[in-house]
Amino acid sequence: MSESYIQNLFAERIGGRNYGKSTAIYKFEKIKRAKRAAMAAHPGKEIIDLGVGEPDEMAFPEVVETLCAEARKPENRGYADNGDAVLKQAAARYLQNVCGVPGINPETEVVHSIGSKAALSILPAALINPGDYVLMTVPGYPVFGTHSRYYGGLVHNLPLTEQNHFLPDLDSVPAEVLAKAKVLVLNYPNNPTGASATPEFFARVVAFARLHKLVVIHDAAYAALVFEGKPLSFLATPGAKEVGIELHSASKSFNMTGWRCGFVVGNELLVKAYADVKDNTDSGQFLAVQHATAYGLDHPGITEQIAAKYSRRMDAIVQVLNQRGFNARKPRGSFFLYVKSPKAAMSTAGNRVEFRTAEDISQWLITEKLISTVPWDDAGAYLRFSVTFVAKDQADESRIIREIAQRLGDVKFEF
Ligand SMILES: Cc1ncc(COP(=O)(O)O)c(C=O)c1O
Numbered sequence: 193m194s195e196s197y198i199q200n201l202f203a204e205r206i207g208g209r210n211y212g213k214s215t216a217i218y219k220f221e222k223i224k225r226a227k228r229a230a231m232a233a234h235p236g237k238e239i240i241d242l243g244v245g246e247p248d249e250m251a252f253p254e255v256v257e258t259l260c261a262e263a264r265k266p267e268n269r270g271y272a273d274n275g276d277a278v279l280k281q282a283a284a285r286y287l288q289n290v291c292g293v294p295g296i297n298p299e300t301e302v303v304h305s306i307g308s309k310a311a312l313s314i315l316p317a318a319l320i321n322p323g324d325y326v327l328m329t330v331p332g333y334p335v336f337g338t339h340s341r342y343y344g345g346l347v348h349n350l351p352l353t354e355q356n357h358f359l360p361d362l363d364s365v366p367a368e369v370l371a372k373a374k375v376l377v378l379n380y381p382n383n384p385t386g387a388s389a390t391p392e393f394f395a396r397v398v399a400f401a402r403l404h405k406l407v408v409i410h411d412a413a414y415a416a417l418v419f420e421g422k423p424l425s426f427l428a429t430p431g432a433k434e435v436g437i438e439l440h441s442a443s444k445s446f447n448m449t450g451w452r453c454g455f456v457v458g459n460e461l462l463v464k465a466y467a468d469v470k471d472n473t474d475s476g477q478f479l480a481v482q483h484a485t486a487y488g489l490d491h492p493g494i495t496e497q498i499a500a501k502y503s504r505r506m507d508a509i510v511q512v513l514n515q516r517g518f519n520a521r522k523p524r525g526s527f528f529l530y531v532k533s534p535k536a537a538m539s540t541a542g543n544r545v546e547f548r549t550a551e552d553i554s555q556w557l558i559t560e561k562l563i564s565t566v567p568w569d570d571a572g573a574y575l576r577f578s579v580t581f582v583a584k585d586q587a588d589e590s591r592i593i594r595e596i597a598q599r600l601g602d603v604k605f606e607f
Contacts, residue, residue, distance in 0.1 A: 205341070205342045219566070222555070223243060223566065227239055227558055238562070239563075244580050247443075249498075250447060255448070255484050262479065273475055277299075278479075282486035283455045283486075290422070293428050301460050303463055306476075307443060311470075315469075316343055318466060319374055319375055319465075323344065324373075324374045325373040326340045327373055329350050329352050330349040332379060346372075351571035354572070358530075378411065379413065380424070382526065383414065383528060385528070385574075388418075388525050394429040398429050398430070408435050408437075410437070412438050413443065414445075416440075417445060417499045419502070426438050434459065436462070437466070438456075444527070445494075445495045446488040446495065446498075451481050453485040502527045506529060512596055517604050518534070519531070519532060533575050535607060536605070537604070537605050550568055550574055551569060554566065563600075
């Protein structure tokens with residue numbers, strides 16, 4: 193069959209006329225394929241999935257009830273556009289009550305998002321001209337960088353390393369990059385490292401942004417999932433509202449990934465620019481979803497229960513991994529445990545397998561142990577274990593943890 197003329201019409205930003213022709217297999221596809229192969233090789237055996245990046249449970253019943261009640265109201269049926277006052281006001285209360293950030297103006301400093309991913313894909317249109325630099329941490333969630341490149345922007349990567357407690361070294365940015373840099377994107381608690389920021393680090397970020405005239409976008413998708421103390425909002429930093437915005441999301445905090453709702457909050461001018469581009473991009477999230485999200489924001493006890501579960505699972509997995517030779521340390525928040533990747537595994541039968549990369553061991557864990565993880569080789573070799581594996585109840589959760597311990601019981605890892 194001759195090639196469709198459509199093949200020649202694709203934009204260069206997605207590969208132009210070569211779009212879809214690459215044979216490279218990306219990380220997540222490799223994981224999927226290895227999982228399928230392991231299931232085929234061991235029919236009926238349970239795959240333990242520690243690779244998932246989303247909650248394992250449903251939204252809480254009272255949030256679902258709110259959605260149902262709100263969905264029945266005729267006034268909620270139409271285009272929501274940039275939203276009504278309900279979520280905006282709940283967001284301002286949430287910032288005050290949960291994050292200790294008073295004085296957010298719900299009318300001018302908050303606009304909802306159809307999830308943080310949508311906000312991260314909209315914001316570059318408001319900020320990035322060809323040749324502008326964006327400072328992004330790696331490993332990390334790449335959406336803002338991808339869309340910045342679509343607009344001709346350039347991405348400067350800031351590696352997150354263990355020596356720096358997985359905080360970027362702001363002083364490492366070359367002067368010529370800084371001269372053209374417009375935006376610094378941060379995400380704490382961080383995906384994938386699980387690291388948390390500190391008030392001191394955020395204070396340095398504000399000073400850095402002021403000095404170099406940068407916009408700070410803090411992606412706070414995991415901010416509420418903390419195992420001790422209060423969530424740390426970037427906006428709690430003196431001066432933060434003059435330099436940036438924060439992206440909050442119901443996805444992880446309230447087990448609402450599929451619902452697609454969050455909010456952008458902070459600098460009035462940036463929020464306005466986001467709202468203007470958003471208005472030309474989508475017609476807003478269904479008001480019933482927004483109102484159910486607002487209910488969640490007013491009930492932070494929901495997030496505390498979710499975080500307590502992750503904390504308990506984290507303790508158990510850290511213990512299992514450390515018995516096998518890892519040096520796993522429980523993070524202060526998120527649901528990600530990020531551990532140095534071993535160089536080899538030695539079995540009690542005397543078989544030694546070497547791993548060159550995190551991807552190598554991740555493939556080995558799926559194939560040999562039916563345990564799925566996510567490898568990161570971007571700034572050193574690390575494995576990410578998510579504590580969002582599916583378990584029927586707490587007894588089942590303990591059974592799965594024992595099963596992981598048992599599957600890894602005949603190997604010692606070398607670093
Ligand atoms: C760092 C980070 N930001 C944003 C998102 C997307 O969140 P949302 O579901 O609100 O679009 C994710 C989802 O995995 C994430 O890990």
